[in-house]
Amino acid sequence: MxxxxxxxxxxxxxxxxxxxxxxxxxxxxxxxxxxxxxxQDLSGVESLAIDETSKARGHDYVTIAADASRRAVIAETSERDAKVIERLAQEIPAHGGDPGAVTQVLIDLSPAFIKGVARQFPDAQVTFDKFPVIAHASHALDLTRRAEQKRDPALKGLRWTLLKDSRHLNAVAREDLDALMADVTTKRTA
Incomplete structure (x- = not known):
């Protein structure tokens, strides 16, 4: 109970x-x-999902590895370095699995995870978690928009118009976006 x-x-x-x-x-x-x-039996593990999350308020993190196809946690640790991936690769054969059978690994953009996966699962296809990828792309778009805005003041105030889904823009914002897209050859932000 x-x-x-x-x-x-x-x-x-x-x-x-x-x-x-x-x-x-x-x-x-x-x-x-x-x-x-x-x-636990890890003999069928072919795809892994490895991520870190906070386990309490502040900066107290836990790294979780899961069998992505079964959606089952297979390991957990409070460490956040490349050795986490190394220990995971050692844990799989200890429970009847084969690290060479892992064909897909989902991780975030942590350099430690990237390094660990490259060493321990060299044949696996790496997929990056979409949230940090989108954050990097949004940041790059914002930096480019700011640089373009210094050269062309007409771009001032278009930040949220560029970030929103064009299907959800009001009529004025849609006109601003259409005008920007008509002049796309000189604007790198679009």
Whole structure:
């Protein structure tokens, strides 16, 4: 019952609800997670998704690796370097898998993850998480727009028009965008 509650609620709430101490609840979960990890079968792992997320407020991160096709977590650590990928590659054969069978890896733009994947899964196709890619593209667009705006004051005030989906623009913004697109040969932002 405690383990079922822990899947849905914070440990503190489970402890309050069941009358069991917080440390006992955490110990039970840790024990069963360790047993489950020891018994996991990674023989069918062909695609990995590796990402980091904050586990508390501030800059306290956890790196999670998942079997992307089964959508199941296979490893977790508090580290964020290339050795995370190395340890993951060592963990796969320890549980019946083959690192050479991994054909796809989804990661963010972390240089450490890129380096680790290149070393440990050299034949895998790397796909980058779309959010940092979009952020980089938006930043590059903004820098280019600012440079163009210094040369052509007519671009002033078009930042949000350029960033919005053109189907959702009002009539005035749509006219501004159409005028900009008509002169696209001299504008690099469009």
């Amino acid at each position: 405690i383990l079922t509650f822990c899947r849905e609620m914070p440990f503190r709430a489970v402890a309050r609800l069941t009358g069991v101490s917080l440390h006992r609840v955490m110990g039970l979960c840790e024990r069963y997670v360790d047993l489950a990890v020891a018994q």
